[in-house]
Amino acid sequence: MKFARKAAPAAVAALALTLTACAQSDRDTGGDTAKSGGDVKDTITFGAAGAPELFDPFYATDGETFRVTRQMMEGLVGIKAGTAEIEPELAKSWEPSADGKTWTFKLRDDVKFWDGEPFNGEAVCYNMERMFDQNEVAAGGPAGYWADVMGAFKSDAANALYQSCTAPDPTTAVIKISRSTSKFPTALSLDSFSMQSPKALKEGDANNVTKQGEGFGYPAYSKNPVGTGPYKLDKYDEANKTVTLVRNDDYWGEKAKTAKIVFKIIPDESTRRQELEAGSIDGYDLPNPADWKGLKEAGNDVLVRPAFNILYLGLNPEKNPKLKDLKVRQALYYALNRDQMVKTQLPEGATVATQFMPDTVSGYNKDLKPYAYDPDKAKSLLKEAGAEGMTLTFAYPSAVSRPYMPDPQKIYEALRGDLEAVGIKVNVVTKPWNGGYLDTVDNGGFDAWLLGWTGDYDSPDNFIGTFFANLKANDFHTSATSYGAQLSKDLQAADAIVDENERSAAYQKLNQQIMEEYLPGLAISHSPPALVVSKKVKGLVASPLTAEEFSTVTVTK
Amino acid sequence: MLRFIIRRMIQMVGVVVVLSLLVFLWLRSLPGGTVSAILGEKATPERRAALEKALGLDQPIYVQYWQFAKRALHGDFGASTKVLPGTDAFDLFMQRFPATIELSIVAIILAVGLGIPLGYMAARRHNSLFDNGSIVASLVGVAVPVFFLAFLLKYYFAIKLHWLPVSGRQSAGLGATHTTGFFVLDGLLTREYDAAWDAIKHLILPSLALATIPFAVIFRITRASVLEVLDEDYVRTAESKGLTSRVIRGRHVLHNALLPVVTTIGLQTGGLLVGAILTERVFNFGGIGDTVAQAFEQRDYGVLQVCILMAAITFVVVNLLVDIAYAVIDPRVRTR
Amino acid sequence: MTSMSASPSTHPSVHPGAGEPLLSVRDLRVTFQRQGQEPFEAVQGVSFDVRPGQTVGLVGESGCGKSVTSLAIMGLLPKHGNHVSGTVDYEGTNLLTLSDQEMRDKRGKDIAMVFQDPLSSLNPVVPIGIQVTEVLERHRGLSRKAATPVARDLLDRVGIPDPDRRLKDYPHQLSGGMRQRALIAIALACKPRLLIADEPTTALDVTIQAQILALLKELVQDTGTALVMITHDLGVIAGLCDEVNVLYGGRIVERGERHELFAQPRHPYTHGLLASIPRLDAPRGQRLQPIPGSVSDNLPWTHACAFAPRCSQPIEVCTQVMPELEEQHGRALRCHNPVEGHR
């Protein structure tokens, strides 16, 4: 005990010092509150489901982060409120070359980053080069959207979609890409590709992503981002799990209507609901469809977003050879009573899918009709294929709720019942989403499974391209089928068509082929995700891309 | 005494080393993993491979453990991958830990502050209505699943009656200053008394829920222990000396009766971590319990490793403190 | 030691301890009532006197009610589930009618008690010194500081070596004999006029037993304290007591002056008790004669002699009629068919 006795006073003294040193209140003295008087609140408090990963959107991958950074950052290309369509944002206009490989962007000349740096062509190119030039660690993980869209980084420049960026004058940026693609320039509307202050990026050593143990370490910049948007980052109180943004008073466009946004992180959905009812938050994302009614009755506005997703039943012909027969796959499709499932298990506004993309995406084929519910036809098809009484290992994920399937188990139960009704023996398998479900899907461990996709941007390639274009490795194992190679080739060809109408026509044809001739999987439904705000909140426009902007929002007292 | 403490410290190091290996192996044997958690639907084989390589998860497991052990020795537990990506796992732990400590302290104060006096009263009125009633009440308290109790409290006091906040540690718009991470203390130190009061209000329901089981246990142990001590010869001796009931109660009955209670308190304090997982989840309290559950769901290895190891160390330290406290009040241990 | 009256109440004075009885127990009855169980009368009308300075023994097997009697006198029986009746006059005051507080004032000051197991009777977590001083603080109004030297002297007086150090020691650090000495020191701290010793030597080694008995005898004589000695061991009685009460099944079955009783036990039970003690002067080859059976064989006193089933010489009436306590020649006896002649 001797040691402890000697050390104790010192420790106490040190503690006391620390406490006094840090016991200064750094609270605002309430100036803001006074300014924005009237019947409008100066703060929007929004219930977020998760903590933002970091504040440099380039390394972010999830919606919770983008919801925050979207208020602070802008890209060359923006998204029209309430739609998936693109519109000018930091670029006033753009023009592709005839081969679709050179894109000239005309930039706004009245934009400054918060730190006073001007936004111009050089800044654009600095940003593009910064995104392109990632170290190995960042390339492997955090820079995921770049990897998705551009294919590769500077270290592997030959395989990259992005080639170069030049700034002939301050209001012009010219971006060269290696091939014509439907992604361009739509993909530039992704939050990850927001424009950030070159000076701040440099000073914050923004590209210095490191491997830290089994995770990634991010540079200082990721906590102090500098953008051009209507809000600035004020404070991230990690202990109290709140992110506070304040209005950017020098914003180039229309200034934000409310001075402050507080994102309160509440992972549990029912707790978000309770907080809303208690009035401690003004709104939250992804309310449980079961709560919609109650929420509306309590006087809240449930804003239903147009569905921009697809739920499908994946099939693996490699795992279960019976599935190689188109008739069997069609039989499964006819067996499903999707109308009833959509009505009973999915929220209002959900629709039965006719193809692997929602109707807002260009290339959607309006003429396709859904496979009707026809158990008799299913049975006869199975008989024809000699697959009566076949066994199907059919899986669904537990411990997860996705926008396209709010309650996987319920959806599964409905579909399973339909399959069993036509004489198929179903092996019920379930695994936790992060606890082996996705891994098993990727490893081809199930005959059939439920999965889906939410679009990142308005491009057919983002849907059917993602699913089937990569012949070597896709969840549907199209490489094991007769049509796989052809489909992959056709998809790549369609993507490269420069003319929009021509391209759309090509995709429509592909959609028809996929659904009628190939049927690699069964497209099930589109389900609209919603967000809910109290009736005091005005001016929030729901976005199919879940890309709501809060700058137009006011909250009455 | 000092030797005893040193010996326990050495034991603790052993426990931590063994546990670190166990936790490491446990994490690696979990189905699924960090990669799925990070990539979600975008988990194509190529992206998977790239991410595994970037995270070093493609190496043989013993290499991974060796790397982990080497880093851990320097206090480097890596960064969080999903709970708070990029944040050092240890920093994350230190940031969340005060919430759990604050909650646990209040809960244990409630449990002890109510459990010991009520247990004593029940024992003194052995077989009375009060005694039987409180025994049954404590058994009922134990039979109620904690998370359900937490929900009931929240439902009535926060949602229906609006007396107390629904969740969290502090109201979002308060903009309170946080220095130590103990919000009540922060409020007092920075003289933001409204913030301290706000934090206290947020503490009431979760700590009540968390305190139930330790309370029931402490109550029953105290009661049983007092009953036993009341029957002891030395209490009769004390009575035969004509001592005042105050002296008998304090010096002879309670002092002895509290010995097993102290052990119990220690064990219960350790067990609070479990209760905290459930309670913090219901109240979105943002402490270690909540973090562990979240890290588990999202397969955030770094955070899980740190949290479990630190929880184990805390457990051992608490038990050490209990043993020291035991030695202080039981001379038979002290002077052995 | 002249004539011994059978009835204590009419008995004039006896030496030692001449004069009015210090303690006079009359028709003491203790009934245990447990929930859902038949009431059980552990003490069924016990009467005896203790005069100042006198040493009185209560002898019997375990379960005969002797300890219950002592606890009833001290007012230490749990209030709940026990019923005590009769009178316990201490210097003219019926202790059974005193309030809890009044009784507290008497205990430890006027009447003290030494218990059987010195280890369990001392608080394990309080130093010996405080266990001595607390009684001084309570009854003599001394401060802790003032009481400490007194306690030290007390420990010294009961023969504990190095009393200064022992004051700070805890019970587990003392030997068995030492602990019993400490208990005696505590009991005698306020110079009580009556000391009840309940099997004070049972838990001790034989060699220590003798020391403790000698100490008790010496202290009692020095201070003029009356002593009620409760024991199952007639050997202890032999060395210490003036008068002996033999209890069986909650009643006194025989009473007499020590020498007379030892020389000529009349009750078969007393006789049996004496016969079961090994004697050095017994002829070689003579076997010890244990009393057969156990207390569980008892008959109810109400319509029989409780001892009859174990008796060596029962007659028919023993199982039909309760014998009364009859007094003759300074002795009292409760038996239909007493043992005749000397041992």
Next chain:
Amino acid sequence: MDNPLNPNRKKQRIDDLAATAGTGGGAGSVAVADLTVGDAGHIAESTGVSLIASAWSRLRRDPVFLLGAFITLAFVLLAIFSPLIAPHDPTAGLLLKEVRPQTNPIPGARPGYPFGADSSGRDIFSRLIVGSRQTLIVGVMATLFGFIGGLTLGTLAGAIGGWVDSVVMRVVDVMLSIPSLLLAFSVAAIAARPSQWTVIVAIATVQVPIFARLLRGSMLAQRGSDHVLAARALGVKPSAIVFRHMLPNSLSPVIVQATLVVASAIIDAAALSFLGLGNPDDRQPEWGQMLGKAQQYIYDHPALAIWPALCIIVVALGFTLMGESLREALDPKSRR
């Protein structure tokens, strides 16, 4: 969450309980011998059989025990005959056609459906009734597996002694030092395919060290006891001594513990379900799972949680009351 009846004062409590085994005759400590005159002599000669007999005679009149036994018996009967009692098929989505996630997620009560239906249109009343069976299976199987594991370890340690004892007991101590639900959580998490059985195994794992310590303690206590020494002196084979003499005498604390474990197993199953580690397949209803899954609808439809929670509370209370009164009846120390 962790149930204080089995859990955390663990070691000490377990050892106390173990000490009550096979010591039937030693009753009535010296201090109270005189007070329990009639009783004491009786007990002094009693054997294990009459210990149980006397315990039974006490239990018969104990209202606490009777209430607990009544609840337990009703529960077991319900579980056995549930399919006959339930008005509807608990797995059939009878009201599914009414279910609309956004307008009518939970069909309400009506004639024939006293508690309404769940979100899959299944009759809640029937599910509660039939759920008793799975609940009983979880409780009993978890206890049984825990007991078998504990029996193996405890018998090994207690009967063989020596280094086997040390090794086994170190393992047991390590297991006991992990908060119980955390251990169950860890075990359940490893399961590649979560199901009712993973829940059972996870909960059973937590009980293994408790049973092991209990059995080992009471066996050690008996190894030195007279009847074992006598049997050994008579040349009875060691295995026969263990199985015929020691084991039967160790059973009374084990029975007490088992009764309490059933209660905590049912509660723990609910907690696991709440944490998302329960049985994901809800075709066969189980109360803990029903409660765990009801969290999603708890705000608008608290009844969905309250009914299964009430069932759990009542049944857990029944087992607990029975266990506690058994413990008291079999514990010689409490015979006052």
